Structures are given as structure tokens and as C-alpha cells.
Amino acid sequence: MPAGGRPTVRSRRLGTALRRYRETAGLDQPDAAEAITKSVSKISRMESGHTSASGLEVRTLLDLYGVEDADERTRLLEWARKSNERGWWIEYQAAASSGHVDHVALESEATHIRAWEPVLVPGLLQTPEYTEAVIATGPKCFPSEKVVELIKLRQERQQRIEEGGAHFTAIIWEPALAALASEPALGTGQLSHLLEVGKRQNITIQLLPTSASLTAGMSSAFWAFSFGAETNVEAVTLDSAAHTNVVEAPEALAHYVLVFDQLRSEALPPDGSAERIRNLLEDGMPHKEVKT
Template identity: 30%
Template sequence: MVLGKRLQDLRERAGLSYEEAGRALDVTHATIRRMERAEVGLKLPYVEKLLNTYGITAPEEIGGFLALAREANRPGWWHSFRDVLPDWFSAFVSLEGEAAIIRAYEPHYVPGLLQTPAYAHAVLRAGQPNAPAEEIERLVDLRTERQALLDRDASPLLWVVVDETVLRRPIGGREVMHEQITALMEATERPNVRLQVMPFAAGPHPAMYGPFHIFRFQLQELPDIAYTESLVGGAYFDDRDDVSAFLEALDRMSAQASPAQSTKAILDGMRKEI
């Protein structure tokens, strides 16, 4: 995404349109647009020719850009799960791994980064009742691998608002829920996890339509990205106005939800009720 943004900046600085850049490669303007939006891999011969077209001729500058392009094209760790990972969700895992801040609202389930294996298994089985047992286990392993990012030296801040429904809905049975809530209580002690509960008593709030995530990155070239999910796929938004709507809703909800400092006590009370 960063390289695509840099290619866009170079093209605009050179005063060229999508069509003019496409003619330099003998491709359509749509191909140039997809390269800049990181919707396709960066073919090194294309990148080198575009750099020349945009007036970049210094060998060291071209070599550095091509080296970054090779790195960008390298498969991520999740590539080994491609047999069970939908294409539309691989982008989510990539964004999650690069984000400096991950904010989310979850009205149905404990967020994936905070799920215990037993809870994850119950959720995945409910969502995919006809999937083979081996596939469910692979998906649980993938979810567990994703959670490792919270233990990194430069781990992101995970700030989540969960609806009270998430904690009241019995998933996997009493023991599974007891273990899951205990794990959430432990997560609240992490310096990089902020968990808030939206209680029933708070009434309506701005995001009652469904769950979403917002990713913010350290690199200034990358815009904030919002993500929503449906039964058959996911949608990503990077337009500033769109993302601002998600951010405003989440800010209002964070003010409306119980303070993060009280979350552990709330969870402890719910655990005693199980």
C-alpha cells in the first residue's frame, strides 16, 4: 500500500494521467489504478518502467524501490493457511499485523485476538456447521497465530468496545465461557489492551447496525482503514469521510460505554453468575 501510494505521488508529480501511465506499460488505465491501490501485486518490470516514465533514473533510487517491491510481494506468515483463509480476509490479517492501533466494536462475539481456543472452536463451528473438523482446527490455529502480535515488542494498541450481549451469550457451555471471561480479565491487565463494555442500560448507540474495525498505522503514507463484515465477505473503506463516520461512532460509543477501568470488575461479576 505504501509503494502504491508512492507510485501515485510520483505519477501526479510527473503530471501524468492513469491513461498516460498505462500507455507506457501498454496496459489499461485500470491496471495503473489497481497498482496504486495495492489491489494487485507489483510486477518488478512494470515498476521499473513506471519509475523511468516518472523521471526516476538514479540506479540507487530505482534499486531501493525494487527491493521494497520484492519485500512487499513476499507472502505473509498466514500464507500457510491459504487453504482455509478466504481471499477477502487475508487483507484483514495483513492490516491487523501492520497496525499501530486497532479499534473495534463487537456486538456478537469476543474479538478474535482475545478468544480462547475453546471459545474460538465453538464460534467457528457455529458459523460453519458443515465444515470438516480438520478445517475448523486449522481456523482455530490461524486465530491463535494472529494473537501473537499482542506479545510483540512493538505490539499494537487493541481498543475494543464489546456489547453486553457478547458476555451474556452462552457459547460452548459453562466451562468455555468461564475460561473465556477469565482470559478477558487477564487481558485487561495488559498495557496494550483497552476493553470496554457497552451495557444494556446504556440504551441505543451509533453502531447498532453491526461490528466493525478501524486500523491506524505508524506510516503516514497509509490512511486509516475501516473494515466491516457480512455473512459472505468483508468490505474495506479508506475514504476519509467514510472512515471519519466510523471513528465518530466509535468515539461516541467509547464515551457511552463503561470506563475501561471498571471492565475487570464487570467481568468478574459476570463470571460469578455463570
């Protein structure tokens, strides 16, 4: 069973992939169970991520399903091998919710990360001071030691991006930064930080202009994750006041891909976004839109 008695992100992703390949092959769970000489219940629990799959079981099922792509087979076998491993983020599970831990697990293994944030600066781009302010204004009153742990967790997440572990594209609605410009004590450091990290080759920051309010209203904040060389979105996380939810249904993922593409098409390009941030930083108020 996956560590902790609940599906891990890795075991759930493996199970989703195995189910998708089984259905594509036109086979049912009894067919799969017969191939690995296990019960239908075992297949059901494997596909839901509640039971680990061995490398031999995965190879047998992929043969049965006709999956011949070597890279894909290697990837799924790696997921099986690591499905019960404890990630570095586990040490923060006492401070973070289980949903947030799932988000960090996806983020840590992704090769491409996309974020849409209409209200806040994305966590991967926050300064410690901004992070602390966000936590302090939330509905929960955290003890100081837990605040320290949450800030440390966010900094460790940022470290991987800073080391080039994934490409990160963030689209932020301009009012989120315009509001910061009116709070120099907090905003100056955060806006300056955005200009600095935006120079990195693996980080793309784009602002959606204030005028694009209808487009901004298409969706609340979400994060999309891709794995491996391909940029196909395989998981999306959504934050609410109480939960972080992971979305993996293909039709839902396709919807978020369309929304992100629409947001990106109406956002300022990276250089225009940097110029807008500089304007906000210089005089503390929104400027007219940069011509693109």
C-alpha cells in the first residue's frame, strides 16, 4: 500500500495511465487481472492508486495493452519503482495540508509548470516577506513555528525552479501587482524580485492587463503540470479556502489547457510585462498599457 495508507501522487498517476491504456486496448479489469494472476479488486485498487504495482506487473500489463513506446514504458516503470518512496516534502506534512503536499509532489517532478494567478503572486515567485503576509491574512491563525515551516517549504520549492529543474510560466492579472505597488514596505521587494527572476531562462512571467477583466474572470487560480519531454498537461491543481484539489480527468485537463492558452494570448509578452512591473515599481500606480 502507498505510504500513509492513501494514494500517493505517483501511485495515482501510474494507476490513471494503466487504466487509460487498458480502456484504449478495449480490455476490462478481469482481462487485466487474469494477465497478472491477481484479483479484479487488485486491478481496481492499482488503477485508483490505493495499491502499489510491481515492475513485473506493470511490464505484463503494458505488454497486454500493446504499449510499445520505450520512453513511456520506462516512465511508468519508474513511477512503479518510486510509488512508495518518501519525497523531500514529506517532512512538511505536519505543516501543510494533504492537498498541498500533493501539489508539491506534482511540482517537484514536473518538467513544465503553468500557473494562472488573478489575485496573488504565485508561490514560486514570492519573497519570504510576501509569503508571511499572505499566511497572516488567511482565515487560519498559525503558530509562529508553523509559519516558519510553511515559508521554508515555499523556499525549497523555489530552489528547484532556480536550479532550472523545470520551466515555469506564470500569468498574473495586473491588479494583483498594482495593489502591491500601493504598499511600498511589501511591494517594493516583491516587484523587484519578479523583475530579477523573470530574467532566468526557465521562468516566463506575463501580466494580463487590467482591461482584460472578462478573460480574467474565466477561471480562478490554477496550476498545470507536464512531465517528461512532452508539454501535454497531465494534472491540474485548484486551491480553495479549505482544500487543494488535483484534477486528472482528460476532459477537464483539456478545458484548463484552453483557458490557459486564452489567457496567454491576451497577456502582455514577457518584455512588456517587465516594463509594466518597472512602471509600477517606479511610481506606485498602474500605467497605461504597454503597446505590444
